[in-house]
Amino acid sequence: MDKPEILYDAPTLADIKRIGQLFFEDMTDLGVGITDEDMFRLATHVVEGSMAEEPTFLCRVARPGPGVEPCGVVLANFNWSLKFAGRAMWIEELYVTPDFRRMGIGRELVDVVLDYADQHGFRGIDIEAYQGNTPASVLYRTMGFHRLGRERFYYRLGPQEFL
Template sequence: MRIYKVEKPASIEQIKQITFLMMEQMNSLSINMTEESLLNTVDKALKADSGAEFFVAEKEGRIVGGAFLNTGIGLDKGGPYVWLNDLYVRKDYRRQGIARKLLLKVLYWAELEEFKGIELETGINNAATKRLYNSLGFYDIVSKRYGRTLT
């Protein structure tokens, strides 16, 4: 198992594999998105100046898990921080510690890059993911996230 940050610019093969992985996640969340649209978004995210990063878990040449994040500046953090948008492992590779390894790699990278914090969210009823996050020092922040799609 190899866990690494995808270097920019990413190869078309990496972009396709990441798109395939994240499409599986979108489908599992019942998010209506075309593969072409997701491919374009992944491609944009992996441009040199996007502020987005992908970390992947690769086994036998196949990407089996991924962490997608964006970086920003947080006034409450006193500087740069990471927002972990997605953490996903293929169903047939779960319960092998891959999500933990991905998150540890992200934490290590963020500390080296001198980020001030990492934030993320998960579903209220996702007990397994909550246990993972709590075991790595994450804690609950009382808030309610809002969103709006722009055209």
């Protein structure tokens, strides 16, 4: 099979269902008990919000050709960071479907975020990998990310505990 030409661009309204599926696949792979309806609703907010005049996050998709459904997605939230002493980005989601892994798509999606951050005056970017996700850890280190000596905790509001 020939390696397809991968295009990286902003999501469109037509991508909402597929992005919801990508979010759901990733969360399911991680053992997070979330519904596909929740991920569809989130994808709707993400795609619509990414079209805002002054977005508060960046979402980009990878697609194997013009007009083809996305095979990968990155979602980075904007925030303020003491560590970076200014505006920063948090890469919340980086997911590439299994059939398109090991083609450099994840790396390119992170590069898209790095380029955006550089062009828009951000001071730094945070990202995490789940324990045991060695390919992600290797990718981030080879791209120049540094490991932090701390633990991350979460607190979920609502009745469902899943992590």
